Amino acid sequence: MMFVILFSSLFASASLTSAAAVDAGSVAQRLRTELAPHLSRHDLISTEAPPRWSSFNAPHPAVVVNVETESDVAITVKYCTSKDIPFLAQNGGSGWATTFDLGPNGVLVNLARLNQVTFNADKTQATIGGGSNISNTIAHSYAAGALIETGNCNCAGTLGAILGGGYGNLMGLYGFGVDNILSLRVVTADGQLRDVTASSYPDLFWGLRGAGPNLGIVTSAVVKSYPATEKDMEAWTGSLVFSPDKLEEVVQAIQDLELQSDMNIFMYFISGGLPANEPAIVTTPFLYKGNVTSGRAAFASLYAIGPETDNTAVIPYNQWNAGGDAFCSFGGRKPSYGAGFQNMVPKTWRETWNEYVEFQKKPTAENSVVLLEAYSLTKARSVDPNSASFPYRNVNFNAVAIPWYNDTSLDSEAQSFGNAARDLWRATDGLAQTSTYINFAHGDEDLQVVYGSSLSKLQSIKHHYDPKDQFRQWFNIN
Template identity: 30%
Template sequence: MEVAAAIAAWAWTSACQSFSLHHPWWHGLCPRSVELHDLGPRLSAGARVYLPNSTEFPVLSARWSALKAPSPSAVVLPGTEEDVAEIVKYANEKHLPFLTYNGAHGALTSLGQMSHGIEINLAQLNEVEIAEEGRTATVGGGALSKTVIDKLWQSGKQTVTGTCECVSYLGPGLGGGHGWLQGYHGLIADQFVSMNVVLADGSLEKIDASSDLWWAMNGAGHNFGIVTSVETTIYDIEHHDWAIETLIFSGDKVEAVYQAANDHILKNGTQPSDVINWSYWLNVPQIDPHNPVIIFYIIQEGVKTVNPAYKEPFYGLGPLSAEPSRGSYTDLAAWTGIDIAAMPCQKLGHANPRFPIYLESYNIEAQRRVYDVFADAVRGSSPFNNSMFQFEGYPTQGVGTRSESAFAFRNSHLLVAPLINYLPDGSKRDREAADLGHHLRDILHKATGQEQLHAYVNYAYGSETSEQLYGEEKWRQDKLLHLKRKYDPEGKFSYYAPIAQI
C-alpha cells in the first residue's frame, strides 16, 4: 500500500515523501507517533492513503460546496469492500471520526462538524457488473451515475439513477433518489435488491428486505452505514428515442409559464410517465442583462419530437427562444446542463447551499413573489449573481406504488430548490446567503398551506429537522430512532442529515 506523504504526528507535520508503508526506510526515518502506519498491513495492495501535504489531498478532499465543509486529516481510498470495514475498525480503535465521500453535491452544513479524522473515499470501488441473467447489476459504492448509465446503456439496459452525471449512484439512492425513469420504476432506492454495508462497528454485512435495517437504508441510509456495493434491478431499454424542447422566457412570463405547466403537464398530479418538466431561473446577461430568465424544458421519452399537446401552449406564450432536440437517454444530462463536464459538476471552491421543498403544484402567486425576491437578490453585481432556482417535475406513478422505505414524500410532484452560489467571504456573507435561501423557501412553503415543510434530504441545507427530512409521522421517527440506537448507538454516522438525537 502506498502513502502519498508520511506522518510526523496526528497534527500532520510533514516529514516524509511518497513510498510504500512496507519500505524498510519507514521505521528508520519517519516518526511514528500517529500510528497510521498500523493501518497499512490491514488493507489490500490497492488501497491508498493521502495526507494534507500530498499533492492529491486537496483534490480528493475537496467538496462541491465549500460552505462548512468537513476537514478530514487523512484520505483513504479503499481497494476492496473489506478495506472499508478495516478502516472503520481502525478508526474506532483510534477514536477517530470517519466520513464517506463518493461523488459530488452533498452540501449539508452538518458535514462541517467533522473537524478531523478519516475520509473514506470510495472512488476505486466503481465497478458495474451485469448479472448473467440480465435482470440485476452489482454497482460499487463509488460508481458515478454516468458510469452506471453508460455501462448499462452499452448492454441494452437501464435503471433509475440520479439525473446529474457527477453524483454517485448510491449517494442519492440512500436518500430515496429521484431520476428520469422514476415514473415507470420508482426511486433509485426502489431498485435495490440487496446491499453490502459496513456498520458502525466495522462489520461488513449483506442485507436485503429480510433485515429490519433495510427499511432505514432506503431513504435514511446515510445515518446507518457505508454501502460498499449494491445489487440493483435493471431493465431492458424500451425506447432509444428521447426529445426535448428548450424554451427561454423573460421574467414577466412567470405566471403564464407555470400556469401552463400546471394545466398541460402536471394536470392535477396526472403527469404522464413519459414526460418531464424541468426549469431553471438564472442570470444570462446575453439574453437579459437585468433579470434572471426562465429556462424551461419539456422532455419526452419514446419520440423524436415532443408532442404538440405539451409544447404548443408554451410556444403560444412568446418565448425568447425555442430549440427542439432529439437524441437518447444518454443526452439528457447535457441537454439540461448537468453533464459531467458542465459547470454544476465542477468543484471550484464556491459555496453552494440549497433550500429544498416538495410541492404538489405550482402556486402561481407564490411563483411571482419568489421570482421577484430572487431577481432582486441576484441581479447585477450581487455576490449571489451566479445563483439559480431549480424546479424538477418528474412523473410520480412509479414512486407512489412503493411504500416500504424510510423515504416519506412519495406523493409529492415537484422538487424545488434555490441554489445560492457565491465565493466564501466570511460569516456575514454566509448568513446573508442562508437568510435569502430560507426566505425563498418560506414563501413557497407558506403558499402550500401545510404546517410541515417537506424537504429532500439529498438537497438539504442542514437546518432542517428530522421530521422535515424523514416525515413527521410519529411512527416514522420512532422507527428511525429505534434502528439508530440498535445499529449506531454511538452516532458514528451523524454528519449527513442526522436523525433525531439518540
C-alpha cells in the same frame, strides 16, 4: 468477517481525539503506520481531499483513505470507531448539507475507486459500486444496453442520490431509486460487511432506503435494470427559455400539466449567460422516447406561452444529463435550501423570482440557481408507502434555492436569500407538515422535516446498528 476480529486487537491503542493538538500531517502519519498495513494496498492514505460540489461548510478531513476494496472500507470503519475518530464516506461529493463536522482529526473514506458497474446475463439487474457517480453508471448502462433509474446530474453519486430516495428521469416508469434496490452490501458501525436484503435484515433494508448514510457505508448495491434497444434509450428533451414577464403563465402551465409516466419537467432561474448574465427562466421538458412532434404535443401548453428559444431535440440516454453539466461544476459556495410542496402558486414564484434577481446581480453570484422539479408520481405512489424509509411519496413538487458565489462576505446575504425562497415555498406548500427531500435539505431542519413519519422507527434501527452514533454526519438521526 475474520479481518474484523483480527484487527480489532491491533487497533486497541489510544484514542486519536485524546491526543493533544494533532495536525493533519501527524494524523496521516499515524494512519500510515497503524491502518495502511491492513489495507489492500499500503499507499491508500492521503491528505489530499477529493473535490466537492460546494465549499460552503464542506467537511475538511485531516486524512483521506482512498479505499479500493470493500474490505478496505470495513477495516477503515473498524479502525476509526476503535479510535473514536470521526469519519465520513464521500461518493460524488455533491452533498450540500451543513451537517458535516469532522473536527480537526476526521477521516474521509473516499469511495471513488469503488466505481464498478456490472450487469447480470439478461441485464435485469445491475451491481453499482458505492463510489460510482451518475455519469459513470449511465456510461456503463448505455454501453450494456440497459436503463437504470439514477438521478439527473452526472456529478452526483449514484448511490448517494438513491439512498436518500432518488428522483430521476425514469421514475415515472420505474419509481424512486429506493424502489429499485434489490440488495445492498453494507459496512455497519461494528465493521461488519453485511448482505442486506428484504429478508436478511428487513429493518436495515427499510432504513437504508431513505436514510442510508446514517446506518452504514454501502460498498455496492444490486438494483433493477431494464434491457433496452437503441430506440428505448432515447428521449426528447432540452430547454425552452421564457422571458420574465411570462413567469406566471409558465408556473400555471406546470401546475396544470398532467405528467404522464414518460414525462417530467424542470424549471430553472439561471443566468442567461455572458456578457450580461441577465436572469432567465428556463424549462427543461422531458419525454421518454419522444420526438419533435410528440414532445411539442405533450408540452403544448408551454409552447402556447411562446418560448423565446427552443433548444429541444431527440437525445440518447448517455446525453440526457449533459444539459445539467454546468450545474454540476464543482467549487464555489452554494448553501442550498430545499422545500417540498403541493401546488405551483404563481404569486409565490413571482416573489421567488424577485428574491433571485436581487441576489443573482451581486458580485460573483451570477451563477446562482433556483430549481423546480416536477415528476410523474403515479408509479412511485403505486408502491407501498411503508416499503422504504423514504417518507415523501405524497409530495408533488420539490424546489431548491442555490445561492452560488465565491466571496465569503456574501454568506449572510446568501443565507437570507435561501431562507426567503424556502419561506415562500413553505408558506404556500399545502402540506399537513413541512416536508423536505433529505437530499435537497439545507441542514438546519428539524429531523421530522426530513424523515417525516419514518423518524421514530429509524431511531430504533439506528440505536440497534449504530449505538455509539458513528454515522452521524448526514442529518443525524440520533
